[in-house]
Amino acid sequence: MKSLFWKIFVSFWLALALFAGLTLWMTSYYLENIRREASSDQPRNNIIEYVRQARALAQDSDINKLQDWLRQLDKREAIPYLLLDKKGVDLLKRSVPLYLQRRVSRLEYRYLYSEHEEDDDSEHRNRRPHHRPIIINGKRYRLMPDFRSITLNRILDRPRIIATPILLAALISGIICLLLARYLTAPIGRLRQATQKLAQGDLTQRVSPSMGKRKDEIVELANDFDYMAEQLQALIGSHKQLLRDASHELRSPLARLQVALGLARQRGDDSKTQELDRIEREAERLNELIGQLLTLARLETNTTEIEYNAIDLTALLEQIVEDAAFEAHASNRQVNIIQSVPVTIKGNSVLLSSALENVVRNAIRYTAEETAVEVSMSEDAEKPGWIVIKVRDHGPGIPEQMLESIFEPFVRVGLARDRQSGGYGLGLAIAKRAVHLHGGQMTAVNEDDGLSILIYLPELKSSE
Amino acid sequence: MPRILLADDDVELADMLVEYLSQEGFEVDTAHDGKTTLQKALDGHYELIILDVMMPELNGFDVLRQLRTQSQVPVLMLTARGEDVDNIVGLEIGADDYLAKPCNPRVLVAHMRAILRRSEQATANTPAKADSLTIGDIELQRSARRVLLNHKAVTVTSTEYRVLEVLLEEAGHVVSKQELSARALGRELNLYDRSLDMHVSNMRKKLGPLADGEERIKTIRGVGYQYSYQHSGA
8 A cells, every 4th residue: 555546546435435334324323223213112202202392382272383393393303293183184284104094093992992081191191101192172182203204315304313423424534535635745745845946956955855754656756856856966066067177177278378478478579479469368368268167167066165244235336336437437438326225235245246246347348338337226125125236238238038048158149259248158147146145136127228237135134 | 586485286387487487587496285385485585485276285275374373474375266265265364465377477476576575665674664653552563563452462464564554654544445555565456356455354353343342444435444543542
């Protein structure tokens, strides 16, 4: 019974069978019980009680009251109680089975041939209290339970009779089904959570340990999930490691190249200055690219070593904008802070400044000449406790379908890797990764004339 | 000729750098692993040590840490590019400056000259200035290049000493980052360069706040730094 298939099959089957069986058994038990009482000589206590009630009502001589009482009784009891006169006619004109008519005439016969008082008889009272007559307006009636006419239909029409056992059965089977449903869906929920986290890039998600001692298809699925996550982690890990190692290895020949270049310059051959300048420039580009690659690889692999402190984000942003403005001035562009609020956040100043720097410098690169990059920082109106930094340029903007992908490495808007735009398509990837490590988010939005990069970061509560 | 120790495990690179640097007028000694570097650095009298982080046996940080327990010789760290954290770690444990590797040898020479100029200024007696400078609970003994906090010596690197000296000389006034960089580091302030901020932050950590809990070295946003001058206490 380890497999989920059998678990579901057996428990549903059992629950259904249990409910149906219990209901049937309860009803037939009830019927049996009544039959047994009918055949025994011992009168049921409640018949005696009903006779007593009827006799009490009869004293008021109001036949309507007695009829009402009889109707109420019929609604309540599964057994039809008939009130028969000496000819065997029911007070409510219900049909009377033959055996009861015979019994009435037998009783009537016995009554006529015995000496007794009209109203009450001590022998009757002592031996057969349920046979005592009910006399109203001089007419004599007898209360007769019609045991043979009791049907399943009558019982089901009067649910009060078997309400307790049915409720109990419903409750028990309900609890069983609830537990079963919980048992079946709880691990699916956990699996789903893990899948979502995995999709968000958290490759360390595993679900098997939370499955306890279960052994069924869901656990097999969980094991498969874990295996998949492990394979993914290993694969992506090795890719990142490869990227990192390759970048590292590239540095050594580049370092030698630069020194060799320096030596070539020292030897002083003026005729080749132009070529040497070119080589130096390209070496510098290569150098920067490797630096960015390493930064990215580091952000994606060694994230546990990063130290977080309280940082004055306002000052940090001002510092970066100031530096960037100086740089932008050289290319006839401006960078301005148009709005700012005092903000402290928990973070790593190196990572944060490189993130902001990359975004601002990227904006300078794309904004049109004679225009300004506008930087603003404000409280997030939609999310209390968050701040949003907006860096807006006045450039060409980007196609809508690329708004997401510009944060991926080496994705650039222009198909031609034009030198003018500079950069290597890594700046925004580094920025996004760094912001991500701070629990924040980054999005891009097209404006009328240009692009806005929005950085959302959680603010540090003053109490922390 | 200034004597320099170059520690780098890339032998080929080191050989080329030796050639380049001797052309620039330096006398260069080399070491290719951490242990040898530490030994040579402690034995020989070098004016500057260029220390690569990536080295076998003892890495650059370990060498620097052990070296600083015994010597305050100027150290220029070569850190891996793209590993910004390394730069900070280097400065925190007492490097005077850092450069991301690979770097242009011309830039390397410029940084080396700046460091050497600073230490020369320090060793050459400057008779125009008084030997002792006391502001509040801090005392600078210029000839010995010592910093005393409440008459107790505080270990500082030569760069940190220079930064503190400039700030104390201008105590109560704001010193711009450009000026501080020029006077204390001997070079122009580069864009996006946070090494000055690191040195100041190190000094704050080593000296702690003022007696009344106020920040000793204030950051004047967008301008520079200011050493708090206490009129009542001084």
